[in-house]
Amino acid sequence: MKLKKGDLFIALILAAAIISWYGINKLTEPEDGRQIVIEVNGDLYRRIPMHEGMKRQEIHINLENGKYIDIIADENGAYVRDVICPDKICQKTGLVNKVGQSIVCLPNKVLVYIDGNIKPEVDGISY
Ligand SMILES: [Zn+2]
Known part of the structure; x- marks a missing residue:
């Protein structure tokens, strides 16, 4: 088979088209690889990858002095359902689901945040 100039042009x-489609697809892709991260006392307690249709999880964490915090995590994000906390700011924060958003419970030293990459990655395509 002989490759003609025209064929090469079409191939190019x-x-x-494939490269630009791929690029556009990457840019319009919803924030992927999101994870709900729970830290207690500055230590990682749990890391839950978010995905559509994921099972709703109830995370009950026992804290010092009989206190506790109940965190709900599902495909929509995470929120504090119940907590023994003097200010309840954590509970009032409500749902977090965007990368960078966080729930902080200062009195109990609990941190819940959404981790993931928001910046579209540029793969080694050079011109
Ligand atoms: Zn709190």
């Missing part, structure tokens, strides 16, 4: 256009 196709390649360019």
Whole structure:
């Protein structure tokens, strides 16, 4: 089979189309790889990868002096359902689901935040 100039041109256009489609697809891709991270006393307690249709999880954490915090994590994000906390700011924060958002419970030293990459990655495509 002989490759004609025209074929090469079409191949190049196709390649360019695929690359740009891939690039656009990456950019419009919803924030992927999100994780709900729970830290207690500055230590990682749990890391839950978020994905559509994931099972709702109830995380009950026993704290010092008989206190506790109940965190709900599902595909919509995470929130504090119940807590023994003097200010309850953590509970009032409500749902967090965007990368960088966090729930802080200062009195109990509990931190819940959403981790993940928001910046579209540029893979080694050089021109
Ligand atoms: Zn609190």
